[in-house]
Amino acid sequence: MKRTTIPFGPQHPVLPEPLVLDLILEDEKVIDAIPTIGYIHRGLEALVESVEYTEFGYVVERICGICSFMHGMGYAVAMEEIMAVEVPERARWLRLIWAEMSRIHSHLLWLGLGADAFGFENLFMHCWRTREEVLDIFEKTTGGRIIFSVNRIGGVRRDISDTELAAIVTKLQQLGASFTETARIFETDPSIRHRLSGVGILSREDAHAVDAVGPMARASGIRMDTRLTGTHLYDRLDFEPVLETAGDCLARVVVRVREISQSIDLIRQAVDRMPKAEGAPIEVKVRGLPTGEVFERLEQPRGEVVYYIKANGTKYLERFRARTPTFANIPAMIKLVKGCDLADVPNIIMTIDPCISCTER
């Protein structure tokens, strides 16, 4: 049979980002997919040699505009570990709250893009309308919609008052209640089921073999979540990751839908359990120059991110490295695309929740 090669990207209607795949087809079946990278590579990690460690946090935040809070937090936490800084407890709670809010906004954003990819534009609009309410809270508490610059080594820049925290919980719970209708559509609508169910199945064994992370792994039934390690105060919350077993595109959608209500609940728990200590310190002054190296892990909306930092006692770090979740999920995506129909390619690519900007930096 005649083989055809179809270039997918870098400019493609389904993707806001330049992901490039060469799809090799036999008739309508994809038999191979060859990813190409470099369209969005900036050389961010090398900037560490010319930007002082105190300011590098702003660069790290701009690895990705969707997980910007989590990237800033990961860098700050890692540097605090190298410099043996004791961070005030309130700052750690505030970081957890913002991190879970990032997850809500990221999942809503993705559900919208996913809906757009399977041709449900109305649902795309609904998700993004809901997302704006989360961004409003971000703007009110940090001053930014997308890039917050609220983390610094030694704590956070802004406090949220106790009354405001209570108001945020109420607001998020209302959001969660109004989202249940949208969530029901994602989980039960026959047209979505028809389009996604049984498409792009990643079995539990395969998910292990290709090292899938985040919602991708959890949709295949792997109980894996960095939050389970209990770091960053997650040990003080009741937390059990959302699992699905089908491993298809629908399961990956459902995991993210449920994680939104889970994150709302985690924020409620955090506000309940954090000490009512308004006005308590939220940052400590950090002096001196860092020496040593550290690995730091966080659970981002897309999965586990790993940072490696090596400091050599000068104001410039020697090495900064991030292994982002999309990078870990690309082998799984390539595996799923092989053997599928051409028309299913956009859905499979979207359901790994690709963040090319994170991957290429």
Next chain:
Amino acid sequence: MSFFSRSPWILHYDGSSCNGCDIEVLACLTPLYDVERFGVINTGNPKHADILLVTGSVNERNIEIVRNLYRQMPDPKVVVAVGACACSGGIFARAYNVQGGIDKVIPVDVYVPGCAARPESIIDGVVQGIAALEAKQRMTA
């Protein structure tokens, strides 16, 4: 102006942006800002587009893509550079794989500042783009 009726179609290309400006461009289309009610449509086809919105800077790899997209757009056409990176390279200006703003490759008509650029300023940039488009139309007419 009768020829041009204030409903430009937009082609969005992500140079090497961090996604921040990209998702703000998309946010312009969604219910809170909803530019589609003015007939502004985000198209994937350069031959249908009047305004090229570019986010992020140019690098070795995407320089040809940006040139290609611009070349394929019909005249008159306008380029709007969205965000600090598209204007000058922004925080990444010194990174080894960043060559600078979009104006290194194609002529830019409107610069939208911000990191990330807010939806309000992106919409303002598009509105100014319409004025530039009309001026170009008058010149060729």
